[in-house]
Amino acid sequence: MELRELSAFVAVVEEGGMSAASRRLHVSQSAISQTVSALEREIGVRLLERVSTGVRPTEAGVALLGEARAVLARYRQAVRTMSSYGGEASGVIRLGIPLELASHVLPGALAKFAAEAPETRVVPRHLSTAAQFAALRDDELDVGLVRERPTGSEFDAMLVARESLGVLLDSSIAAGRVGPGGISLNDLKDLRWTGFPRSSSPAWYDELTAALRSHGIETGPPAPDGHVLIADVKFAAVSGGHAFALAPADQPRPLPDNVTWAPLVGRPLERRTWVVWPADSRRRDIGRLVASFELPDDG
Structure with a gap:
């Protein structure tokens, strides 16, 4: 058994499926499936079984899970111990x-x-x-x-780092709502929040959505896993005036002509x-x- 095979098996069990494990390990789902299948062939027992929510370990899989975690933990500890000598x-x-x-x-x-x-x-x-x-x-x-x-x-x-978040809006919407001190979260109730997948940062997502909901903003379901909220995605989402996105004043790139950034009154959101x-x-x-x-x- 190789370390990569044990790592793949542990990831599949802990994530509950091949797809989630592939995202965690940043390899293709087919590669994960082939690796686990090769491990099963190597030791001659079935390690996983399909269920309605994904996969779960068999009795043999549960036994291997404990052993695999121990092996991987010892490997990581060995690497860290030896690194101190370097x-x-x-x-x-x-x-x-x-x-x-x-x-x-x-x-x-x-x-x-x-x-x-x-x-x-x-x-x-x-x-x-x-x-x-x-x-x-x-x-x-x-x-x-x-x-x-x-x-x-x-x-x-x-x-x-601490960053006060403002909002990105379609410029036509911003023109009628943004005052000298910025815009209040209460003035965004009719717009859709352009969010990120909860799975990418659960605690931050929950903190952020709780703050938005406390101001009457319906956040809707989280974005799907794999959704990447880069600047271009935010700009496209707010164009047309139906949505807003959160962003700090320090933008990574210039704003399009039809998108405006505005501070939030009272600076209620901090990243x-x-x-x-x-x-x-x-x-x-x-x-x-x-x-x-x-x-x-x-x-």
Whole structure:
């Protein structure tokens, strides 16, 4: 049995299906299915059975699940233990970043880190918060920048950014509703919120939708899994005047002529970003990278 086979099997059981496991591991669904099938052939027992909600482990699968988790945990611990002997010579730090990130967060931290550890390369990778936590657990990332503070003792975290969110509106709508101080959430009740999949960041999604609903905004069902809420998607969604999207003042690209950004009166919505890393990490280069991030002014 190979580690990749055990990782695929554990992901399928924990996610309850091949499709969700493929998103977690960032490989195709067919590759996941073939890997699990190969594992079943190798050990000569059936590990999974289909149910109405997806798949579940057989009796043999339950037994293997415990063993596989133990093997993978020992492997990750071995990697972390040996990395401490390599000190700063490990060479690469794999960093997860969200699709939208405050412009001041990374450049300063990376510049400071590069000056202190020029022999270490930081390799960034765009991933949702949930995908980053999964990748950290599976030793596919070393550090993440996420939208929700982790619970429990598995990860350490430090707040690195606070952003007040405003709204993107069709310019014709904005012209009649935005005042000198911005626009109130109460004035958006007749518009549809352009949201993101809850699965990408459950705690942040729940916090955000609770705030919107408290102002009378119906958020509707979450966007489907795999939906990527990039700037172009937001611009297209608000064009025509039937929807609004949330965004900070610091836009990653210029706004189209027919889209307006406006602050929210009272600044009721705040998006936070934490840097997170495994609590049992002994790598000094990771410690240096984390220390390179600046705390928010009031942090």
